[in-house]
Amino acid sequence: MQRYKAAVAYDGSGFSGYQIQPRGRTVQGEIEQVLQKLHKGEVIGVTASGRTDSGVHARGQVIHFDSPLQLSGDQWIKALNSLLPDDISFLRVEAAESDFHARFDATKKKYKYFLYGGLVRDPFKRHFAAHVRGAFDVKVMREAAEHLTGTHDFTSFCSAKTETDNRVRTLFELDIQDHGGELELTFIGDGFLYNMVRIIVGTLLDAGSGKLKISDIPGILAAKDRTMAGKTAPAEGLYLWEVYYE
Amino acid sequence: MQRYKAAVAYDGSGFSGYQIQPRGRTVQGEIEQVLQKLHKGEVIGVTASGRTDSGVHARGQVIHFDSPLQLSGDQWIKALNSLLPDDISFLRVEAAESDFHARFDATKKKYKYFLYGGLVRDPFKRHFAAHVRGAFDVKVMREAAEHLTGTHDFTSFCSAKTETDNRVRTLFELDIQDHGGELELTFIGDGFLYNMVRIIVGTLLDAGSGKLKISDIPGILAAKDRTMAGKTAPAEGLYLWEVYYE
Structure with missing residues (x-):
């Protein structure tokens, strides 16, 4: 498994906030759904630096996730952004140390x-x-x-x-x-x-x-x-x- | 009746274009609906400098209309913008000559x-x-x-x-x-x-x-x-x- 650190931008106006919840469209929900597609149905959880509320935007939210895939930053960006809705965009993806934590670090x-x-x-x-x-x-x-x-x-x-x-x-x-x-x-x-x-x-x-x-x-x-x-x-x-x- | 000349801005992403049509939300349709409200149900037609297509924006579309109301520019702006949806905004309204025509002139x-x-x-x-x-x-x-x-x-x-x-x-x-x-x-x-x-x-x-x-x-x-x-x-x-x- 490789840990990845990523910077993400999103227009918050169409989301019920960042954090996944039972009802409403969320940024985390959309990202995890796309990661699951890229991993043949395997659930890949993402951890963000913190939540943002409904309607709040991000130019540089940072998240981390673990994946068995070995892809370059540009390969991740192309794969993720082509599947994501157009109000979320991955800006940078890079391999990180296995103990890197988007929130605590x-x-x-x-x-x-x-x-x-x-x-x-x-x-x-x-x-x-x-x-x-x-x-x-x-x-x-x-x-x-x-x-x-x-x-x-x-x-x-x-x-x-x-x-x-x-x-x-x-x-x-x-x-x-x-x-x-x-x-x-x-x-x-x-x-x-x-x-x-x-x-x-x-x-x-x-x-x-x-x-x-x-x-x-x-x-x-x-x-x-x-x-x-x-x-x-x-x-x-x-x-x-x-x-x-x- | 007084002829008025007005400059209007709109975010075209939520409209099926400027011009009124049987189906779909249009800029002209929204403006005429609000003018009708301000004239106690009387229909007030507006004429624009030209159409814009679905998804196309305007920073300074110009229209004209005739009204029995004698209002200042700021009064029109306040009255119209408070009733209009937030993707259309009147920027300027002024009294014009009775033969002013937004398209032909x-x-x-x-x-x-x-x-x-x-x-x-x-x-x-x-x-x-x-x-x-x-x-x-x-x-x-x-x-x-x-x-x-x-x-x-x-x-x-x-x-x-x-x-x-x-x-x-x-x-x-x-x-x-x-x-x-x-x-x-x-x-x-x-x-x-x-x-x-x-x-x-x-x-x-x-x-x-x-x-x-x-x-x-x-x-x-x-x-x-x-x-x-x-x-x-x-x-x-x-x-x-x-x-x-x-």
Whole structure:
């Protein structure tokens, strides 16, 4: 058996999330079904760096799987992509050490969030960026973001349904680029809690629209209370962009 | 009654084309249905600069319609876009002269066509750009394009189903930009025949891949025979970008 490490992109808009489940179309389900075809009916399980929710995209989700087949990266890509539906695509496949683990070995992750303002919604972005109706001040959002980088207990910034007890995470970078009214927010951290990026985006928008003061942010962090932070921003703006390994 | 001129964007991937028809979802059908709602059941017909085929997009389709309502541009945009499905969006609405005609008054049109190469197809582009598997030489495509600009009988470059007798058109510009392997082709002309942009793209790809010599192009034009030109490139790469008026 050979362990393989692969990077996968998917448009999340047609999926009930990454993780396989009894009902609904999932990314994992589609990939495992194709791997099974390529292995004459043998079930090949895949393990990802983490789940993504319904409607959330990936530009560089990383998975691993074991296979008796000895194929090159390009051979895997051709075989898998020709059988997969066109909203999932393998970008890279490479042989890995037998103990490589897509989830446990990940040291950092990069997410991006895209949003745009203005009166007119863009039909080409409806699945790919969030449309914000009100005005927002990017400079204020950047100042608010500075309070969130570093190591914090992010309990206020994760779903109340989060099962992890340790909610301390380090956000190395939270950068906001303004491309003529479309914002590109980049998050790099050692780990992200459930809905953490989307709740941070919702809170930054509250700051940017004046609903919240920048000086409120430290208190929200200290409160460790989800109800203190902003709304969860919509799924369609969120992309798992890259997963880092040693 | 006031005549209005409007610019409309739509993602064509969910439509059986622009023009209303007995079966299938159409852009015109959706717009007229919403206008009827805004006019308490009264039927308001819309006239476009021209049709677009199934799967073809618009960034700036222009239409006109008559209405007894006196609304500002922003009021129309808010009223229409809040009722329209999210794959159609009104960008601009303005009062026009009572004899303005979206089709007959159009003097030029701009189309764009997006395509990309490489082994890996991009799931985010599956409805928005054509994926070309083989290699193509952009420099050769640009040289081939030079033979097509100017005034020509484009019979070889339109569908055999074209009903128009006069197939002489002027292509003012055919520009090809290479954004790191993704090509953006821009066409500006005084009018375009049925499938003309897509057949030109297919022919340029034949030149770029060596299937056709650049010096063959004048002969293909002279033959006035559709079977001499390349294949019709896929709909998903094509956008009606702008319609020009005096």
